[in-house]
Amino acid sequence: MVEYRIDRRSGIATYLQIVQQTKQALRLGLLQPGDRLPTAKEVVAATAINPNTVLKAYRELEREGLVEPRPGLGTFVRRSLARPGAAADSPLRAELAEWADRARAAGLDREDVAALVTSVLDERFGAGAPPTTSESTVRNGENG
Numbered sequence: 768m769v770e771y772r773i774d775r776r777s778g779i780a781t782y783l784q785i786v787q788q789t790k791q792a793l794r795l796g797l798l799q800p801g802d803r804l805p806t807a808k809e810v811v812a813a814t815a816i817n818p819n820t821v822l823k824a825y826r827e828l829e830r831e832g833l834v835e836p837r838p839g840l841g842t843f844v845r846r847s848l849a850r851p852g853a854a855a856d857s858p859l860r861a862e863l864a865e866w867a868d869r870a871r872a873a874g875l876d877r878e879d880v881a882a883l884v885t886s887v888l889d890e891r892f893g894a895g896a897p898p899t900t901s902e903s904t905v906r907n908g909e910n911g
Contacts, residue, residue: 768805769798773814781816785824796849804842
């Protein structure tokens with residue numbers, strides 16, 4: 768089950784933090800189709816946020832087709848966003864963890880690393896970068 772962490776100083780709306788963290792868990796394979804999300808009451812108890820904020824986040828996830836409410840049972844994952852290379856136990860993640868350890872040993876702090884990673888992501892995945900094969904297929908409406 769996912770545990771939400773709310774950063775009140777981030778400038779990002781609380782409901783969007785829940786949406787983003789849920790999507791991250793879906794991408795990493797930490798949440799699978801059929802898994803139940805924490806109830807609004809459980810999230811409120813863990814984070815001290817308004818229950819309507821949780822419900823708003825879950826409605827957004829439902830609108831995107833990622834979860835579905837089941838009256839009396841909870842909200843359940845409908846589909847995953849995981850790709851093999853992005854799984855929590857993937858070799859790529861292990862390599863990234865090693866790189867992060869080297870960056871920390873080199874004296875970089877979290878903000879330095881975030882800036883460095885963001886600049887590389889913008890360079891490699893920005894609007895000017897050529898799409899990967901799977902992105903090209905999705906954009907063209909083709910099915911793999």
